[in-house]
Amino acid sequence: MNGNNGFDITNLRCEYTRGGLRGNDLSxxxxxxxxxxxxxxxxxxxxDPTAMCVATVDENGQPYQRIVLLKHFDDKGLVFxxxxxxxxxxxxAQNPHISLLFPWHMLERQVIFLGRVERLTTLEVLKYFHSRPKDSxxxxxxxxxxxxxxxxxVLESKFLELKHKFQQGEVPLPSFWGGFRVKVDSVEFWQGGAYRLHDRFLYQRSGNDWKIDRLAP
Incomplete structure (x- = not known):
């Protein structure tokens, strides 16, 4: 597909006018x-404001991305x-390095987290699992x-079968279901700017503190 079919995306663009991100806006x-x-x-x-694009890499170096919902965050990390x-x-399990992207297009913003994951404890997973709707x-x-x-x-039949099975009582936690906490090494904030002069600030962990740099757009 190259535009000869009447659909040319070459000149599709928008201006970013919602405002900037300045040093005194940072924490x-x-x-x-x-x-x-x-x-x-x-x-x-x-x-889905908590929707994030999660990027992982397989054993051959092939990147994969998919949308996952953020369920919790604090100074310990981000949880899904x-x-x-x-x-x-x-x-x-093979490569714990991960990238998370929050694409808040309507606000002309995006946030990128880089870090490493650790498995959540069974107690943490169990607590969240039983907070979900029963059908989930x-x-x-x-x-x-x-x-x-x-x-x-196949899925629908299995769902109806298990819904009948668990109609009474609590749904047990599957042994194959769990969660990850992303221990954050860096965070980049991007705010769209006029004339493509976007504002980008990069936080990088330095011991117990954070080093902040402004990046060229």
């Missing part, structure tokens, strides 16, 4: 600024949950994530 700890931006994304009623048999979980708990049992299936009907 000492990047998670404080991230929390402020996340709250603003929620207040702006963005669709997944099937431990999934492609991302298997790749993280059952869904975790149904899907052997990233495995090949013949039709969608």
């Amino acid at each position: 000492v700890n990047p998670l404080d600024l991230f929390e402020r931006w996340l709250k603003q994304a929620c207040d702006a009623r963005l669709a 949950y997944t099937n431990l048999g999934s492609r991302k979980a298997q790749q993280l 708990q059952i869904g975790a049992w149904v899907s052997q994530q990233s495995s090949r299936i013949s039709t969608r009907g």
